[in-house]
Amino acid sequence: MMTELVVFGQDEMKHYLRLFAEAIKLGLRFNLLIEGPPGTAKTLAVNQMIASLKADIGNVPYVRVTGSHDALPCDLIGDLDIGKYREGEMDILSGPLFRAHGSSIPGIVYADELNRFSEYTLIIFTEIMAEWQVSFPKTPLTKPLRANVIATMNPYDISGITDVPQHILDRFNARIVVNYPDKETELRIIAQHADYYYKNLAPRLKKLHSPLISTTRAMRKLGVHLGPRIYLSTLDLLALELSSNGPVNHETVIWHYENAIRSRIGNLDEDKQSEFLSTASIALRGELTGQKR
Structure with missing residues (x-):
């Protein structure tokens, strides 16, 4: 540690x-x-x-x-x-x-x-x-x-x-x-988080770092100030899944990412929340799928 x-x-x-x-x-x-x-x-x-x-x-x-x-x-x-x-x-x-x-x-x-x-x-x-x-x-x-x-x-x-x-x-x-970090710095942030809190699970979480960060950066361009806490919270949930022998597949990753975002956009009306979450899910699915090619 x-x-x-x-x-x-x-x-x-x-x-x-x-x-x-x-x-x-x-x-x-x-x-x-x-x-x-x-x-x-x-x-x-x-x-x-x-x-x-x-x-x-x-x-x-x-x-x-x-x-x-x-x-x-x-x-x-x-x-x-x-x-x-x-x-x-x-x-x-x-x-x-x-x-x-x-x-x-x-x-x-x-x-x-x-x-x-x-x-x-x-x-x-x-x-x-x-x-x-x-x-x-x-x-x-x-x-x-x-x-x-x-x-x-x-x-x-x-x-x-x-x-x-x-x-x-x-x-x-x-x-x-505070300036929003560039992607290289974000990769260092998420890697440090995984190594600090989940040393034994960090190697299994590493493949998710880039998709989570890339999706968050893309969603920021839609005008909602998401930050590193979104993907760090998602990583926490996924680490708990692994620790409890739960499944960590694309659907699980997307599910936890949606819920991490939902806690940050409560000031938007329901239609905008739904649209934003749908867009985030599509973007993250694309990042996860593209990673396998």
Whole structure:
């Protein structure tokens, strides 16, 4: 088993992550937004930066939150302590974001899939980025939260996405758009995934790498931002089939690929979903059949 996954390419993202880490070391305010389709190693790169930073300077206050449209401000920053309020006092039961509060250096708030939060909840991050504090709704209370924000964001045509207002985007010092990898890099990504998670099965999965990648690249040209996560999820399902002695034939590959896509296109109407899945099935079947010639 490989000791660590590698982020292939993405030099601009890596460079700005180094700048983010340097800002933490110097105690400076610096907020970074990274945008790209699922599966382009955004989270992996962030996690590796944080691990490297902790190795350099020791403990860094840190918390990760993942976007959800149902999340309310109180889920992140806490709420009024009702017990004390009944006794005539006003105090706050702190939420998870306060674990990122730093004293000698800023902590780190990692907001994964930022644009899955509602606009109402996104306002919290604006105040943290601008003032290193949070205000509690419907109270006069504020509380310091000295932390820099690093956020990842998926393209807007992915199901369940909020259009992040410009006044929130303005608070980031830099916004990096992750380039979609070329086919050669994608082949390295899928091979690494198979070797890392399914070492014993990797040789049997290898013949599926190119058909899955070629089909995904072709489907992107239809305007839906599919990414590496589609074929990596498909590979996971096929590895489970092999592990349980299930069949892995063309129909099984197509079936799992369709279901991996279906989870990403829920924002399309049913007719478009059906058309898209049909096209994907035909394209993948062609890639699999052509491979045997």
